[in-house]
Amino acid sequence: MSIELIIGILNIVLISTTPLVFAGIGELVTEKSGVLNLGLEGLMLVGAVTGFITLVITGNYFYSLFLSIISGVILSGIFAFLVLNLMTNQIATGLALTIFGIGLSAMLGKKFGGTPIDGLNPYYFIVISFLLVFFVAYFLSKTKTGLIVRAVGENHNSAYALGYNVIKTRYLTIIFGGVMSSLAGYYISICYAPMWQEGMTAGRGWIALALVVFATWKPWRLLVGAYIFGGVAIMQMNLQAIGVKLPGQFFNMMPYLATIIVLVFISSNKLRLKLSAPSSLNIPFEKNQ
Amino acid sequence: MVFLIRVQLREDYSNLIFYLSPLVAVALTLFFGSFIFLILDLSPIESFKIFFISPISNSYGISELFVKATPLAIIALGLSYCFKNNIYNIGAEGQLTMGAIFGGGIGLLFNDSTSFFLLPLMILFGAIGGAFWATIPAILKTKFNTNEILTSLMLTYVALYILDYFVVGPWKDPAGYGLPKSMPFPDAGRLPVLIDGLRVHIGVYFALIICLITYIIYNKTLFGFKLKVTGLSSKASQYAGFKYKNLIFYTFIISGACAGLAGLFEVSGPIGLLYRDISPNYGFTAIIVAFLGRLNPFGIILSSLLIALTYLGAEDAQLFLKIPSAVGFVFQGLVLFFLLGTDFLNKYKVFIK
Numbered sequence: 001m002s003i004e005l006i007i008g009i010l011n012i013v014l015i016s017t018t019p020l021v022f023a024g025i026g027e028l029v030t031e032k033s034g035v036l037n038l039g040l041e042g043l044m045l046v047g048a049v050t051g052f053i054t055l056v057i058t059g060n061y062f063y064s065l066f067l068s069i070i071s072g073v074i075l076s077g078i079f080a081f082l083v084l085n086l087m088t089n090q091i092a093t094g095l096a097l098t099i100f101g102i103g104l105s106a107m108l109g110k111k112f113g114g115t116p117i118d119g120l121n122p123y124y125f126i127v128i129s130f131l132l133v134f135f136v137a138y139f140l141s142k143t144k145t146g147l148i149v150r151a152v153g154e155n156h157n158s159a160y161a162l163g164y165n166v167i168k169t170r171y172l173t174i175i176f177g178g179v180m181s182s183l184a185g186y187y188i189s190i191c192y193a194p195m196w197q198e199g200m201t202a203g204r205g206w207i208a209l210a211l212v213v214f215a216t217w218k219p220w221r222l223l224v225g226a227y228i229f230g231g232v233a234i235m236q237m238n239l240q241a242i243g244v245k246l247p248g249q250f251f252n253m254m255p256y257l258a259t260i261i262v263l264v265f266i267s268s269n270k271l272r273l274k275l276s277a278p279s280s281l282n283i284p285f286e287k288n289q
Numbered sequence: 290m291v292f293l294i295r296v297q298l299r300e301d302y303s304n305l306i307f308y309l310s311p312l313v314a315v316a317l318t319l320f321f322g323s324f325i326f327l328i329l330d331l332s333p334i335e336s337f338k339i340f341f342i343s344p345i346s347n348s349y350g351i352s353e354l355f356v357k358a359t360p361l362a363i364i365a366l367g368l369s370y371c372f373k374n375n376i377y378n379i380g381a382e383g384q385l386t387m388g389a390i391f392g393g394g395i396g397l398l399f400n401d402s403t404s405f406f407l408l409p410l411m412i413l414f415g416a417i418g419g420a421f422w423a424t425i426p427a428i429l430k431t432k433f434n435t436n437e438i439l440t441s442l443m444l445t446y447v448a449l450y451i452l453d454y455f456v457v458g459p460w461k462d463p464a465g466y467g468l469p470k471s472m473p474f475p476d477a478g479r480l481p482v483l484i485d486g487l488r489v490h491i492g493v494y495f496a497l498i499i500c501l502i503t504y505i506i507y508n509k510t511l512f513g514f515k516l517k518v519t520g521l522s523s524k525a526s527q528y529a530g531f532k533y534k535n536l537i538f539y540t541f542i543i544s545g546a547c548a549g550l551a552g553l554f555e556v557s558g559p560i561g562l563l564y565r566d567i568s569p570n571y572g573f574t575a576i577i578v579a580f581l582g583r584l585n586p587f588g589i590i591l592s593s594l595l596i597a598l599t600y601l602g603a604e605d606a607q608l609f610l611k612i613p614s615a616v617g618f619v620f621q622g623l624v625l626f627f628l629l630g631t632d633f634l635n636k637y638k639v640f641i642k
Binding site for chain 2: 036256
């Protein structure tokens with residue numbers, strides 16, 4: 001293999017993995033505060049389509065980025081209201097968000113499929129994704145607010161007793177996660193593709209969800225995991241090109257299988273589970289009123 | 290002006306509100322849905338007519354309604370066992386796929402068979418395939434304490450890739466012009482239709498039988514009682530000495546077998562062969578059906594018909610209103626949002642001062 005080929009492959013891996021980093025790091029923060037949001041795929045699609053439509057209509061990258069972020073704030077805000085204020089089941093609400101987002105994005109984007117646009121340079125986003133991981137790692141481990149987020153995710157009753165606002169903290173982490181998913185979608189429709197197509201995120205939301213577990217809720221591991229997942233997907237195409245006979249589907253299912261194995265490994269030991277997963281994950285917080 | 294909103298747990302838990310809230314959720318969905326049509330420059334009344342009435346205004350449409358409702362009802366009935374037990378099996382889509390692979394595989398293996406026993410064998414293997422796929426999260430949950438939500442979800446995508454492998458690889462139809470699909474099943478492996486010329490098949494009977502059996506299990510058996518107690522309070526269930534791990538296993542196997550059955554019915558009924566997209570999200574949509582039907586067997590039958598209508602309406606909307614059929618997903622998502630939201634009023638009293 002020549003150097004050029006290796007650099008070429010690395011370049012493709014960088015470009016294709018970035019949405020996983022964005023969506024994954026957002027979900028990581030949400031889950032660290034004890035909320036499981038299964039709506040990533042829907043958030044990504046709506047973020048992708050709002051950014052795309054705004055760009056086609058206004059021709060302004062700033063507006064399109066802004067509206068894409070706003071779509072994430074609104075949708076994840078609705079999710080937050082349901083699971084935090086109305087104490088709905090997080091699994092069902094997240095699935096509703098995904099199903100709703102798939103439908104809404106398809107409807108909104110119907111007239112815009114196939115419209116050509118000038119894509120943005122992906123390298124800005126790639127650099128931002130690395131900075132973001134650094135920022136989140138620092139925020140969660142070294143700042144007081146980060147500690148509050150983790151405390152709320154570990155035991156919301158204790159955090160509440162200590163005087164921390166559980167609901168407000170979770171609102172913020174859910175909205176942060178929502179905005180990151182929108183950015184992941186924006187990146188896909190504006191930088192990566194660049195175009196709009198129904199369902200174009202192609203299951204990346206679910207991979208990002210797997211990624212958070214695979215990384216055992218640790219930001220740096222998430223970055224490494226994202227590049228492993230992304231690398232495997234690209235490697236599969238290249239191996240097929242040089243004539244390796246292993247079916248591509250087995251590479252595609254690797255991220256999911258690897259996540260199950262990691263999950264079994266951390267769950268089989270109580271202490272290990274406590275050290276990895278936020279203890280209050282997916283448990284609704286009910287104040288005694 | 291400041292509103293102080295205070296909420297209080299209801300002591301007078303009301304069954305009436307519990308069963309009324311799905312209707313409220315549907316009404317709210319229609320109300321908000323009309324805004325969506327307005328935004329798209331369509332008349333809401335005309336659109337609703339195309340969406341909800343014209344699809345079932347002829348015998349073909351009603352047959353299609355049952356074709357769509359059958360898998361949804363069967364999967365949701367199975368899922369209700371898990372959900373009643375507070376087990377979140379969200380991998381029904383994968384279990385459905387595995388059922389189609391196992392049962393469909395039998396159909397392809399004996400593709401020159403004319404035996405009467407081929408179809409029952411396929412049905413049996415369909416159920417086994419789904420149950421097998423559901424046992425994996427059950428084992429991981431009981432042996433390794435692994436979160437079943439994540440494992441059942443991940444396994445769904447593994448199953449979809451396995452199906453993909455088979456239809457582009459070993460099971461690809463040699464006479465299929467290279468398309469990723471299998472050979473058609475032999476006639477003996479096709480599900481009989483109820484009325485000639487229409488697609489509605491005997492799966493409808495299965496759905497009704499499963500509904501009745503489920504009703505009896507929930508209301509007349511010790512197993513149903515155990516599920517109810519465990520769902521209400523896992524501590525009470527432990528004190529009573531119920532073996533929680535066994536309950537997890539049984540509920541997973543039942544729901545997996547139902548999903549597998551639904552998958553087999555899809556491929557040996559309306560589709561007739563194996564290919565990539567055998568299910569338009571039935572496994573996930575059935576979760577909505579189960580919740581909307583309040584985990585009540587008869588409620589699930591009703592809600593499966595309603596959600597099936599959103600599939601049909603969406604197809605008609607694409608044809609006549611030129612809007613993508615994904616509009617059905619918008620309605621499905623909305624109805625679940627509103628249902629979950631109205632449940633709040635069922636659990637809590639709200640005071641505004």
